[in-house]
Amino acid sequence: MSHKKCTLESIALTTLKPGNYFYSHKPDRELTAIAHYYSVIIKTERLMVINPQNCTIQKITKITIL
Numbered sequence: 425m426s427h428k429k430c431t432l433e434s435i436a437l438t439t440l441k442p443g444n445y446f447y448s449h450k451p452d453r454e455l456t457a458i459a460h461y462y463s464v465i466i467k468t469e470r471l472m473v474i475n476p477q478n479c480t481i482q483k484i485t486k487i488t489i490l
Contacts, residue, residue: 431458432446432448433446433448433450433455433458433487434458434462436487437458437459437462437464437466437487437489438462438464440489441489442489442490443488443489444488444489445486445487445488445489446486446487447471447484447485447486447487448484448485448487449482449483449484449485450485451485452468452470452485455468455485455487456468459487464489465489465490466487466488466489466490467487467488467490468485468486468487468488469485469486469488470483470484470485471483471484471485471486472484
């Protein structure tokens with residue numbers, strides 16, 4: 425039985441080539457677990473995004489495929 429890939433993260437992890445990257449709102453521990461499930465080696469970086477129009481801050485994660 426094959427596992428259906430329906431999240432942005434699972435699709436990106438299985439289709440992007442090494443050196444490519446994407447961003448996610450999921451924390452790095454969740455992304456590492458997803459990558460381990462698909463046997464993909466990744467590097468994560470925690471980032472803060474500031475919206476200058478309304479002064480809000482969001483935490484995001486940059487995921488680089490190794």
